[in-house]
Amino acid sequence: MLYADRLSAGRALGSELTHLRGDRPLVLGLPRGGVPVAAAVREVIGGDLDILLVRKLGVPWQPELAAGAIGEQGIRVVNADVMRQTGLDAARLDAIEAAERAELERRRVLWRGDIPPIPLRGRTVVIVDDGIATGASVVVACRVARAQEPHRLVVAVPVSAPEALPRIRGEADEVICAQAPMALAGVGGAYRDFHQLADSEVTELLRPDAR
Numbered sequence: 001m002l003y004a005d006r007l008s009a010g011r012a013l014g015s016e017l018t019h020l021r022g023d024r025p026l027v028l029g030l031p032r033g034g035v036p037v038a039a040a041v042r043e044v045i046g047g048d049l050d051i052l053l054v055r056k057l058g059v060p061w062q063p064e065l066a067a068g069a070i071g072e073q074g075i076r077v078v079n080a081d082v083m084r085q086t087g088l089d090a091a092r093l094d095a096i097e098a099a100e101r102a103e104l105e106r107r108r109v110l111w112r113g114d115i116p117p118i119p120l121r122g123r124t125v126v127i128v129d130d131g132i133a134t135g136a137s138v139v140v141a142c143r144v145a146r147a148q149e150p151h152r153l154v155v156a157v158p159v160s161a162p163e164a165l166p167r168i169r170g171e172a173d174e175v176i177c178a179q180a181p182m183a184l185a186g187v188g189g190a191y192r193d194f195h196q197l198a199d200s201e202v203t204e205l206l207r208p209d210a211r
Contacts (some may be wrong), residue, residue, distance in 0.1 A: 009158035010040025023124035032197040033130035066136035071144040120148035131187030135164035142171035
C-alpha cells in the first residue's frame, strides 16, 4: 500500500488504534514528519496532541542512516551495528551530537517556548512517527517517555523496516505497525508525497485551536 501523504497514513493508522479511544490517549508526534501523522491519528482516536523532541545522529555521508539518536533530558542511544559497519568513530559521533543538541534546543524554543509539555505521568501515551528505518529515534523517544512514568506506552507507525521492530517491542508495551515490507527502500518509498516539512507546517499543526 502506498500512502498519499502523512495525513492519509495517520488516518489509516488511527483505524488500528481505536481500542485506545476510551483511554483519553496522549498522542506524541516526533518532529517533523511524525507530527502530521500524529495529528491525523488524534483525529481518529481523540485525546491530546503534543510533540516529543528527539534527534537522529545521522552518518555524515549517509544522513538517512542513524548511528544513534538523542532526546531531551540528556538521553542518548547508539546503534553499535551502524557504527561498526560504517567505521564512524566515537569522536565524530560526539561532534554530530553537539550539533544535533543545538537543533533540538532550537526546536524546543520554536514549538514550545514557555509552554510546558503535557505531562505523561499516568497517561496512555502513543508515540507516532512517519516510519521506522533503524529505530534509533523511536528507541530514544520511548526512553524519554518512559522516564516520565506513563501508564501505558504505545508506538504506532504506518511503515517500518521489519528488522527494526524487535528493538522497538523491547521498549514499548504495544507496537502497532501498519506495514513492514521486506524490501523497504527507505520510509519515503511508502508515500507518494513525502516532502520535507517546514517548521511552519509543524507550528500550524500544533496551534492550540488546531489541537
